[in-house]
Amino acid sequence: MxxxxxxxxxxxxxxxxxxxxxxxxxxxxxxxxxxxxxxxxxxxxxxxxxxxxxxxxxxxxxxxxxxxxxxxxxxxxxxxxxxxxxxxxxxxxVATEVKPELVFGGYAPAHLNQVRRYVEIPSAEEAARCCSKAQLDEIASILDRLESEDDAASRNKLDADFHVAIARATGNPLLAKIIGNLRTMVEEEAFTAARLPQRRSQAHSEHRAIYAAIAARDPALARAAMTAHMDSIDQSIADLEESPRKQRG
Structure with missing residues (x-):
């Protein structure tokens, strides 16, 4: 690419x-x-x-x-x-009981995150091979702003920008478009997962690991870092779905 x-x-x-x-x-x-x-x-x-x-x-x-x-x-x-x-x-x-499964933008989290894995993990791997100095600087700048932003809506936008910037760094504009479109679908998921204790600090660490791997030009490490990030998102959503079940007990 x-x-x-x-x-x-x-x-x-x-x-x-x-x-x-x-x-x-x-x-x-x-x-x-x-x-x-x-x-x-x-x-x-x-x-x-x-x-x-x-x-x-x-x-x-x-x-x-x-x-x-x-x-x-x-x-x-x-x-x-x-x-x-x-x-x-x-x-x-519209209801007094939490529905058994979360839905974001009309799609189940498992379906959204499955598609994200198909495109975002290879994108991180390819970005580590292809990323220019200017593109790496852009990713770093977005990450710095994301970590210092306190407004939730602005953080969500910067989070999306971070993932899209990685896709652009592959040299394939279609990947950037696909990931950008996916991010509009997962906005609710991102807002909801962010309410979990420690999720913000965990996400910062995961993003830093992805950036470090790309900066090191290590495709295998970038793939592993993005995979770990997706695993963490899946676990956060699983925790959110489990919490209401425990409350209903």
Whole structure:
């Protein structure tokens, strides 16, 4: 490839009933806490089926967190089958029980990650053979920004940019396009997996290992590093799917 070219709809003045029990929470594990409190409100009936949740702005005010934190939590609820976002209308409660399998963008995580393995692992291997100095510098720059970014939505975008930059470094523009398109499908998965404790630091380590292997021009090591990254993603999703089952016990 190297040579290739109701209560929930209330206004601020009439806050939902569960708002009285909300205490402002810190940024640390904020997504986890918001998600768990919303799940508890749904499962207790405070937030009933077909009720609309308050807006992102209102939820951010009630919980004392940023809108990106709220957005991540809502993506998780949607992936778990508890809510659905309706364009122009808001987010509505549609179930009180977590569905047995997660779905992202209409696809099961196993299907998405199987396809990612087919294209991203060979891409890392080929990038180690073909990557130019300029392309390597671009990957390093993206990685530096990714590690210092606190906004969840911006991190997700930079994560996508990192994987696409590796694909571009193969010299095959079609690989970059395919991986770019795949990343739009796995956005929900990335948001949801990110709520696991330590996942952010683990992902940084995995990305650094991939970059180091490409920088060392070691195709076998790059392949192994990207494989380990995909294995870790699979394990994160498995942990997410197992957690609700344990809760239902």
């Amino acid at each position: 190297c040579n290739a070219p109701g209560r929930l709809g209330s206004s601020v003045s009439n806050a939902p009933s569960f708002a009285g029990s909300i205490e402002k929470i810190g940024r640390r594990r904020a997504v986890d806490e918001v998600r768990e409190r919303l799940i508890a409100s749904i499962q207790s009936g405070e937030l009933g089926i077909n009720e609309r949740l308050p807006s992102e702005n209102e939820l951010a005010r009630l919980f004392g967190v940023s809108r990106p934190v709220i957005r991540e939590a809502l993506v998780s609820l949607d992936a778990m089958g508890l809510t659905v976002a309706r364009s122009g209308s808001g987010t509505f409660v």
